[in-house]
Amino acid sequence: MSLAVGVIGAGVMGAEHARILRENVSGAHLAAICDADPARAAAAGPGARFFADPHALIASDAVAAVVIASPDATHAEFTLAAIRLGKPVLCEKPIAAEAAAGLGVVEAEAALGRRLVQLGFMRRFDAAYGEMRRARQDGSIGAIRLLHNIHRNRAAPGWFTGAMALTNSFVHEIDISRWLLGSEMVAAQIFPAAGGGPLMIVMRTEKGEIVSTEVNVNAGYGYHVHAELVGSQGTIEMAAPARTLCNLAGARSFAFPPDWIPRFAQAYRTQTQAWVDAIAAGTSAGASAWDGYVTTVIAERLVAALDAGQTVEIALPPRPALYAEAA
Amino acid sequence: MSLAVGVIGAGVMGAEHARILRENVSGAHLAAICDADPARAAAAGPGARFFADPHALIASDAVAAVVIASPDATHAEFTLAAIRLGKPVLCEKPIAAEAAAGLGVVEAEAALGRRLVQLGFMRRFDAAYGEMRRARQDGSIGAIRLLHNIHRNRAAPGWFTGAMALTNSFVHEIDISRWLLGSEMVAAQIFPAAGGGPLMIVMRTEKGEIVSTEVNVNAGYGYHVHAELVGSQGTIEMAAPARTLCNLAGARSFAFPPDWIPRFAQAYRTQTQAWVDAIAAGTSAGASAWDGYVTTVIAERLVAALDAGQTVEIALPPRPALYAEAA
């Protein structure tokens, strides 16, 4: 029994999801695709049924589960529609353009009483992050004290605003830090470097761990993500993201990928496979709607503080029982 | 349309093939499994149809393509049976226990006039080897002069004989060296280290490239494969096979895998997907029957020379037109 998946959005991420469903996943297939641009949809999903209307795709009997990769502002609406029909969703981050709308998704799912929504925080399926989390869980580096993150993009596109370094880039560190640590954030502070340059962000968790992050959307040299978890007995960090090294023209080197897709190509595939497998097993995987909501809350609070430079305290509503799970 | 695959053999490799077909491949599924031990077959292929007789599996209408992971001595026989029925085969190395039998497979396939056989030299699907081969093809390190290989196993099992370092381990370097270089080997010489220790093997290609290989089945510390391609302008080599590094107990370290399966886990998946995709497209992928035959010829010649210490000249019959392909 192969799961019939419909993909909403045929942009960069939607096309990548469609490709993964067509080429790399066991137990599922691309059944339908929707985009405002029919040609783009056809290119991304040859042979899949085309829908001009996302709601029609969600409601179609030909679609058993939905991937949402449309513009951010539509995420909550389409996710809610799928929840109403009881169809599983893999939704690209963010869960909603604003935290309040994200809370609406959480409440709808909590009211339903079973998890249908997986947020596309693909880093949770990256092998390096996985090894780091297991080191925390098995205690091999002692009690966790610090987490250092680095998030660098080669160059921000022209339409990138300052706040987007938080809402678009840093959200990945918010999610992965919570997941690596198994802790909730309680405070945060931003230190912007001069020259419109990178942000240094320091967060504190409920357990008193410190999370430092460089968010650098104009790093100049390539896409580069790094993390190091510091325990009371030792640390674990990502190895250099290289499969081969060249000795050439006076130097030894390896190339960074131009953007996040090659860096996390395997994580995207594993994420989709885990989503498909969880649906088949009647369980859930990956980041939940609650995780998506919390990330949006923190990012929103930081955006508000970006100019003020003050410490931000983070307050959350009670976590619904549906999302109570072991770290 | 999902390809129905039957797997012959439910040992370590057969079970891994069955798992990949059940969990990781798009466009195919595990339809049948055969093993002398029904319980082992059932464990490897839950839900798949069980065959006690490999020939019955090959002949079954429920099986459209066959993976052969049974003992080496049976490979040629089962492959020939599949060829007779026109069914595609993914056969674990070696193609046959002896080169003469391997030539029989080549001739049968050549007589048929289309490629049905893919040999399971999974390293061709490893990303690091792929980057090295592209460096040769695109000329980025100049004209190729040397290739250095290292092949280390933690410890050889008790039943491992000296010759098996050649027929079981070194065969991977024979195949991957031919593929990396796009050259045929013409001579080889073995230098055994004292203490029943590792072998140093030097081969020369038709183009005058030199291939040096350490084959070390009792390396002591773990499974470790390395290669460096040396060109006239630079070199390309494998990076350290680590996703994370630990700073702990006085040292920075990463762990080697205990054996080849974790090291080449992704290569195995990519190999099977490529096989399935090629069948769907009516093309072929990976190592051919001819590649499997040549590897067996070279290994056989080296075994004969293991004690003599002489230079071995390698002579091959003409390459059938079916296998004439671009490097």
Add this chain to the structure above:
Amino acid sequence: MSLAVGVIGAGVMGAEHARILRENVSGAHLAAICDADPARAAAAGPGARFFADPHALIASDAVAAVVIASPDATHAEFTLAAIRLGKPVLCEKPIAAEAAAGLGVVEAEAALGRRLVQLGFMRRFDAAYGEMRRARQDGSIGAIRLLHNIHRNRAAPGWFTGAMALTNSFVHEIDISRWLLGSEMVAAQIFPAAGGGPLMIVMRTEKGEIVSTEVNVNAGYGYHVHAELVGSQGTIEMAAPARTLCNLAGARSFAFPPDWIPRFAQAYRTQTQAWVDAIAAGTSAGASAWDGYVTTVIAERLVAALDAGQTVEIALPPRPALYAEAA
């Protein structure tokens, strides 16, 4: 003409200075040594003249220049004594136990009008830091935005207090950050991790660069110093401090040194040679009295804020003309 050097203090650092002067330096020799414990002095300086009284050593005609490696509280007093006699000094950090006393040294030297004092911030002579500073100076990574420091000790001795992580360890990052950046610090903030654990310290320079530092005196695994300078076009960071790698017992690893002396052994030698060469040439090298004073000011301000958790503003008196130099 060999420079006759007297060393005050024969503890760990004094003995190391004495050894360097006896064994590794061109153009100087160990002429005299002083310590409260004559046996310890004799062990550190075989053949050197012994002084029980540091002031007698400083004043002796047999001593042309002085290395001060006695307890911190005596540094300013002995340095001032040497300045009065016009004798060059290499003084271990800190310049004084309190900033006010450090300012006294600065003023005495400034009144004299020529530099006699070099502070023992040996990291300025470390090759890796040197390469990083040159990358800033030659613009090869663009305009500098951030500096990340990590300073880890295996385990703090029992007598180590919380404030000493600042006054004893972090002072090295204060000095090297100023030197790497060619900037003065204007503000700082401390984030202590829970569990009496490491400190995360964020500083801001006059140019708006951000300096993040982990000071971790109980890192558990060894002595480890790391730094990365982030520019608008790229970054430069320290390579792993290893000369060899071992593949053993399932892992690839290299050992961290147990403390700072092996890590900076070459820097200590280069520092002393630079001091001797500068005296011969009538110039000066390394960190000045002013540098030593500024470092002490910043550390003192941070200690005062350690519990409060507030942002610390850093105010300095005008820099005397004697210390006006190119970055």
Add this chain to the structure above:
Amino acid sequence: MSLAVGVIGAGVMGAEHARILRENVSGAHLAAICDADPARAAAAGPGARFFADPHALIASDAVAAVVIASPDATHAEFTLAAIRLGKPVLCEKPIAAEAAAGLGVVEAEAALGRRLVQLGFMRRFDAAYGEMRRARQDGSIGAIRLLHNIHRNRAAPGWFTGAMALTNSFVHEIDISRWLLGSEMVAAQIFPAAGGGPLMIVMRTEKGEIVSTEVNVNAGYGYHVHAELVGSQGTIEMAAPARTLCNLAGARSFAFPPDWIPRFAQAYRTQTQAWVDAIAAGTSAGASAWDGYVTTVIAERLVAALDAGQTVEIALPPRPALYAEAA
């Protein structure tokens, strides 16, 4: 008491020796220099006494020990002159242009009955090689089975002949392999790669260890030396020769040095200091005249076999008792 050293030859290596003696060595100074070109001598040894005649320098009362860095063909003659006068010598490799002349030096020194000659095989003082040798001596990687060497130069100068890859480059691997292993070589075989390219050389020691070496004088990309010692339980190899890494222009990289002098700068200094210290202590250090002779014998035998491609057996005269030493 500072040792008065005279340097013969003010070319690249002579000037470097003179500089080290002037700037980096404790207990010695550059007293005299000799070169056919007085201007070159003056530039290399400002303030040192100039000699036009090497024999006059050797005989001068102003010279207590001699560094020989003149053309290869003169090494034996000047070394013998120093031996006759009982003056210690640090002689650049080779000991003589031909093995027969090298044996003359060995016999003269053996007749004298004490070691006066140190050969300038500076790699023995390189920290990485030192760590590798200690790993062999302390048994930490088990019994030694193999040694892999790589010796790459960016580009051979125009006057470089094929045989010089052996007599000029490979001699360093001959010496360091003997020193690392504590074994004598008994056989060797050369595999030249096509295109006038690199040589692959396989040697066998008296204990049955195998030594593989790539000698590549036109590697294209820079100066690069690597070695890995393979034991029955693990291996030890050189780490990447980098102090810093740059992330720039799409890649992470570090630069190789253009030639051997920066790579072995510290080894040259340590070598000279060890020579000076050994003279003061009445002992000896580094490679002996016997080591220099053996290296020349092996290189000479290989040159004779370069075209023939045969296995070379290595026969040595009995080792004089003067050179009997622990491995």
